[in-house]
Amino acid sequence: MLHAVIMAGGSGTRFWPASRRNRPKQLLDLVSTAPLLRLTFERLEELVPPDRVWVVTTEATAGACRRLLPEVPGSNILAEPVGRNTAACVGLAAHAVRNVDEDATCLVLPADHLIGDEVRFRSAMAAGARMVERAGGLLTFGIQPTRPETGYGYLESGEEETQDDGWTIHHLQRFVEKPNEESARRYLAGGRHLWNAGIFAWRAGDVLREIELQLPELASGLQRIGDALRGDDGDKVLAEVYPTLPATSVDFGIMEGARHCWVVPVDFAWSDVGSWPAVAEELPNDDHGNAGRGRVAALDAAGNVLVSGGPVVAAVGVRDLVVVATPDAVLVVPKDQAQRVKEVVDRLRELGWEDVL
Amino acid sequence: MLHAVIMAGGSGTRFWPASRRNRPKQLLDLVSTAPLLRLTFERLEELVPPDRVWVVTTEATAGACRRLLPEVPGSNILAEPVGRNTAACVGLAAHAVRNVDEDATCLVLPADHLIGDEVRFRSAMAAGARMVERAGGLLTFGIQPTRPETGYGYLESGEEETQDDGWTIHHLQRFVEKPNEESARRYLAGGRHLWNAGIFAWRAGDVLREIELQLPELASGLQRIGDALRGDDGDKVLAEVYPTLPATSVDFGIMEGARHCWVVPVDFAWSDVGSWPAVAEELPNDDHGNAGRGRVAALDAAGNVLVSGGPVVAAVGVRDLVVVATPDAVLVVPKDQAQRVKEVVDRLRELGWEDVL
Numbered sequence: 001m002l003h004a005v006i007m008a009g010g011s012g013t014r015f016w017p018a019s020r021r022n023r024p025k026q027l028l029d030l031v032s033t034a035p036l037l038r039l040t041f042e043r044l045e046e047l048v049p050p051d052r053v054w055v056v057t058t059e060a061t062a063g064a065c066r067r068l069l070p071e072v073p074g075s076n077i078l079a080e081p082v083g084r085n086t087a088a089c090v091g092l093a094a095h096a097v098r099n100v101d102e103d104a105t106c107l108v109l110p111a112d113h114l115i116g117d118e119v120r121f122r123s124a125m126a127a128g129a130r131m132v133e134r135a136g137g138l139l140t141f142g143i144q145p146t147r148p149e150t151g152y153g154y155l156e157s158g159e160e161e162t163q164d165d166g167w168t169i170h171h172l173q174r175f176v177e178k179p180n181e182e183s184a185r186r187y188l189a190g191g192r193h194l195w196n197a198g199i200f201a202w203r204a205g206d207v208l209r210e211i212e213l214q215l216p217e218l219a220s221g222l223q224r225i226g227d228a229l230r231g232d233d234g235d236k237v238l239a240e241v242y243p244t245l246p247a248t249s250v251d252f253g254i255m256e257g258a259r260h261c262w263v264v265p266v267d268f269a270w271s272d273v274g275s276w277p278a279v280a281e282e283l284p285n286d287d288h289g290n291a292g293r294g295r296v297a298a299l300d301a302a303g304n305v306l307v308s309g310g311p312v313v314a315a316v317g318v319r320d321l322v323v324v325a326t327p328d329a330v331l332v333v334p335k336d337q338a339q340r341v342k343e344v345v346d347r348l349r350e351l352g353w354e355d356v357l
Numbered sequence: 358m359l360h361a362v363i364m365a366g367g368s369g370t371r372f373w374p375a376s377r378r379n380r381p382k383q384l385l386d387l388v389s390t391a392p393l394l395r396l397t398f399e400r401l402e403e404l405v406p407p408d409r410v411w412v413v414t415t416e417a418t419a420g421a422c423r424r425l426l427p428e429v430p431g432s433n434i435l436a437e438p439v440g441r442n443t444a445a446c447v448g449l450a451a452h453a454v455r456n457v458d459e460d461a462t463c464l465v466l467p468a469d470h471l472i473g474d475e476v477r478f479r480s481a482m483a484a485g486a487r488m489v490e491r492a493g494g495l496l497t498f499g500i501q502p503t504r505p506e507t508g509y510g511y512l513e514s515g516e517e518e519t520q521d522d523g524w525t526i527h528h529l530q531r532f533v534e535k536p537n538e539e540s541a542r543r544y545l546a547g548g549r550h551l552w553n554a555g556i557f558a559w560r561a562g563d564v565l566r567e568i569e570l571q572l573p574e575l576a577s578g579l580q581r582i583g584d585a586l587r588g589d590d591g592d593k594v595l596a597e598v599y600p601t602l603p604a605t606s607v608d609f610g611i612m613e614g615a616r617h618c619w620v621v622p623v624d625f626a627w628s629d630v631g632s633w634p635a636v637a638e639e640l641p642n643d644d645h646g647n648a649g650r651g652r653v654a655a656l657d658a659a660g661n662v663l664v665s666g667g668p669v670v671a672a673v674g675v676r677d678l679v680v681v682a683t684p685d686a687v688l689v690v691p692k693d694q695a696q697r698v699k700e701v702v703d704r705l706r707e708l709g710w711e712d713v714l
Contacts, residue, residue, distance in 0.1 A: 017669075297704055299697070311668075311683070312374075312713045314701045316690040321675070323689050326668070330682040332689055333673040340656070344671045347654055356669045 002129050003104050004048040005093040007198075008037050008057040008065060008111035009083055013345040014275055017329035018309055021357055022060050026111035027068065030273060030307075031282040031293075037111040038068050047122045048107070054097060055111070056080060056089050081239045085247040086198070087254055091211050091218060092242070094204040095226030105133050106207070108200040108250075114282060116269025124266045127164040128201040135161075137260030138210065139201040140172060142194025144267040148184035151274065153177055153196040153251070157263050172261035175251050194265050197272070200250065207254065214257045221245045276322045276338045280305040290315070296323075305335060329356040359486050360461050361405040362450040364555075365394055365414040365422060365468035366440055370702040371632055374686035375666055378714055379417050383468035384425065387630060388639035388650075394468040395425050404479045405464070411454060412468070413437060413446050438596045443555070444610040445575060445602045448568050451561040452583030462490050463564070465557040465607075471639060473626025481623045484521040485558040492518075494617030495567065496558040497529060499551025501624045505541035508631065510534055510553040510608070514620050529618035532608050551622050554629065557607065564611065571614045578602045633679045633695045637662040647672070653680075662692060686713040 011024045019025050026037040034042070041053060050071035055078065057065050062079040069077075078096055080089065090108055097104045107125050115121045128139045142155040158171035175196065179187060187193035212219040221241050228237035255261055271278055280291035283305075290298040294308030299316045306313050309326040322338050324331045333340060348357060368381045376382050383394040391399070398410060407428035412435065414422050419436035426434075435453055437446065447465055454461045464482050472478045485496045499512040515528035532553065536544060544550035569576040578598050585594035612618055628635055637648035640662075647655040651665030656673045663670050666683040679695050681688045690697060705714060 017671075295708075295710060297701070297708060299700055299704055308687075310685070312686040312705065312710055314374075314686070314688050314690075314705065316688070316697050316701055317694040318678070318689055318691060321689065323687070325682065325687040327684045328667070329669040329671070330665075330680070330687050331671050331673070332675055332678065332680050333671075334675060337674040340673050343656055344654070344673055347656055348669065348671065351652075351654060353652060353669055 091222040098204040104204040127167040139262040141199040154193040172263040442604040448579040455561040461561040484524040496619040498556040529620040
């Protein structure tokens with residue numbers, strides 16, 4: 001049967017002060033009235049029933065995930081004792097899923113992305129799932145680029161294998177690291193490169209077999225945890241073994257060396273909502289290009305991103321700034337330097353202001 | 358005996374969001390750990406005992422003034438039912454003071470200014486008070502200009518009359534409205550023009566006599582209130598009569614037409630703390646000219662004014678901005694547009710966000 005594994009282990013600092021240690025991006029309602037994790041869950045609802053939805057998250061946020069997804073059985077929310085990158089994460093989930101469904105097929109998705117056309121999204125997911133049920137192998141979905149983006153990794157598609165419901169399924173040629181501007185332009189023109197969105201489909205058994213072949217140390221640790229999860233000492237073994245697992249990514253640790261890999265090019269609107277300016281693109285704009293959320297007022301101001309998690313924010317006579325306000329912390333940064341939020345967090349830690357991190 | 362009348366009726370919006378309807382500038386600790394009103398009171402302590410200090414304020418803030426100045430008898434805190442400009446304010450105070458001290462001399466001072474050298478300040482105040490005790494008339498203190506400021510009114514000094522404790526007392530020639538740049542430069546070079554700081558000295562009887570001569574309608578209203586304040590229905594008559602008084606300023610309603618007016622040029626550092634940039638001049642600055650108050654952090658930022666009334670404020674990569682944050686409201690405005698705060702307040706009122714005004 002089809003299961004969905006939502007990867008919700010991120011603890012990024014890019015959305016400080018909206019995000020905090022115990023309130024990472026996937027738990028924030030950055031662009032809607034619902035947090036991104038909830039949107040991801042709801043997007044899947046017509047495809048996968050709640051008792052076959054799994055969430056891999058951190059111990060700090062497992063409680064919040066359970067409260068946010070009351071439809072999902074509590075035992076489907078898996079808490080990593082520490083983050084060990086995505087290969088360990090998907091392996092843990094594959095064991096947990098296979099423990100209840102020997103022949104499970106998994107869709108694996110980040111918790112914190114936005115999708116434009118949800119009907120087409122579900123159609124693509126279903127086609128990908130059917131492919132791996134039928135043919136085995138590991139499948140990834142690649143987003144058709146709309147600009148020469150240098151901030152994402154790319155997937156290079158190979159020969160066409162088959163079609164399903166209007167989707168073309170290709171062999172996956174290779175993974176490409178974040179390119180320079182020139183390469184990004186070439187990729188956009190060439191039509192064979194896709195943005196790597198980190199969305200996968202595979203049978204649980206297939207991904208575990210690939211881990212066993214390529215990452216035997218990871219496989220044996222995961223096997224111990226998987227066995228323990230069936231009994232009473234799952235939490236204990238997880239806490240002991242998980243921190244010792246080798247940390248590598250799905251892309252480079254598993255997919256690159258796997259025997260059969262597929263890629264499905266998809267063209268629905270997609271955003272990884274990677275920064276405040278990316279959030280702004282999803283928000284209503286006024287006549288002067290000010291994107292706003294919450295009680296914000298722009299006077300003779302243009303091109304700003306004004307986000308409030310409570311306080312009234314008034315911006316007068318300013319241009320192209322990001323202003324984010326919460327009751328206990330405020331950020332002001334030019335839009336084109338929004339990626340520097342991490343420096344802010346480091347500085348506040350140096351200053352000892354841990355209470356707002 | 359010498360009394361001090363502190364005018365604390367201001368309800369300005371220039372310091373929003375730090376200032377609010379019920380928490381005007383004089384109640385804010387903008388530059389020190391104490392509110393400006395408290396600093397004004399303490400500055401006078403060696404000159405005037407607390408039971409001879411009087412405060413004229415608004416009904417909304419009378420309670421806060423009493424709490425802030427517990428040494429001052431509650432009956433010395435006079436609450437105007439509505440603001441009727443400064444002539445009515447000083448007349449009300451003169452009646453209240455004369456009711457307890459027939460021959461009282463009054464120093465009259467704004468509650469919300471800063472003074473550099475307090476010893477010289479008290480010396481000047483004492484000299485001014487001795488002058489009006491000896492010679493009568495209405496006396497004002499004029500600040501020696503240090504720049505061609507166009508934001509203040511000026512006092513033009515006339516012939517020298519006498520000296521006292523190193524201070525020279527002149528006849529007051531005339532009041533000058535806020536000048537243009539060219540005139541301001543001429544005033545600075547000429548040496549006879551002084552900034553009008555709104556600090557006065559007079560015998561209570563003398564200022565009331567001048568009001569009677571020049572503003573008979575104001576005088577008769579004030580007389581009714583003064584008489585009532587001696588009995589039990591002071592509050593009632595104040596509430597009835599005060600709103601009907603003509604509204605005019607001390608300068609143009611009383612001083613300009615008075616028979617004897619004096620001015621004492623003073624050279625201690627003085628600020629009316631009229632805007633956020635003026636506040637910044639009183640705050641510690643970092644190596645990049647960022648003035649800060651509260652938990653604020655500037656990264657690769659220069660020339661900013663960062664003021665927090667609670668939240669952590671992080672400013673990254675920005676220049677010459679004013680950022681003021683409170684738990685429920687945040688202002689961002691370029692330093693050279695800081696005077697536009699009033700527009701913000703008007704806009705927020707239009708938006709119906711009265712809770713933060």
